Amino acid sequence: KQEVTQIPAALSVPEGENLVLNCSFTDSAIYNLQWFRQDPGKGLTSLLLIQSSQREQTSGRLNASLDKSSGRSTLYIAASQPGDSATYLCAVFQNYGGSQGNLIFGKGTKLSVKP
Amino acid sequence: DADVTQTPRNRITKTGKRIMLECSQTKGHDRMYWYRQDPGLGLRLIYYSFDVKDINKGEISDGYSVSRQAQAKFSLSLESAIPNQTALYFCATSSPWGEQYFGPGTRLTVT
Numbered sequence: 394k395q396e397v398t399q400i401p402a403a404l405s406v407p408e409g410e411n412l413v414l415n416c417s418f419t420d421s422a423i424y425n426l427q428w429f430r431q432d433p434g435k436g437l438t439s440l441l442l443i444q445s446s447q448r449e450q451t452s453g454r455l456n457a458s459l460d461k462s463s464g465r466s467t468l469y470i471a472a473s474q475p476g477d478s479a480t481y482l483c484a485v486f487q488n489y490g491g492s493q494g495n496l497i498f499g500k501g502t503k504l505s506v507k508p
Numbered sequence: 509d510a511d512v513t514q515t516p517r518n519r520i521t522k523t524g525k526r527i528m529l530e531c532s533q534t535k536g537h538d539r540m541y542w543y544r545q546d547p548g549l550g551l552r553l554i555y556y557s558f559d560v561k562d563i564n565k566g567e568i569s570d571g572y573s574v575s576r577q578a579q580a581k582f583s584l585s586l587e588s589a590i591p592n593q594t595a596l597y598f599c600a601t602s603s604p605w606g607e608q609y610f611g612p613g614t615r616l617t618v619t
Contacts, residue, residue: 436598436613437608438610439607439610442605444605482550484608496602496608498550500548501550
């Protein structure tokens, strides 16, 4: 059974710091991996999607990497801002017979960026 | 307008009542999903549908049922609500290449 783990569960950093959020998964047979942001009591916003054949994706100050063989992904946030404060969720799509299956989520990392 | 809408946004109901949560999407995707989110447990899949005639149980389907009325509409029902179904419920749709789009969520409280 696929398990997705995110470390740390919570992180507090001063504004301007570069930071890395970690995600690991136990079954490398994934179709893709997606990073989301969730503000308190709100829905999920997709940040980056990495297909299983890709190594990384970038969007603005965000860079996500994927090492499928080791079951790891990282989300790098450059020059953090207070507006980046949120919970960041990692999720993997299972790969069943060449077609997509289900999205399995980690429990998230709660990020707080202090001014 | 939002790509995925959910109604109602908040609902308080009593134990034993039947309730329905509705979801609509304008992305034109075939795949739709229902999740619940609980503190400390993360997001868990309740049901998913790959097209109008294909509906599948997820990790925690007991006590829930779904209906896919059209490509754009996917509703979740609680036949007889119980307090441990109090949670934040999300509907989502995914593109053919796997990117998921979530609705704003429905906060359900069962007293």
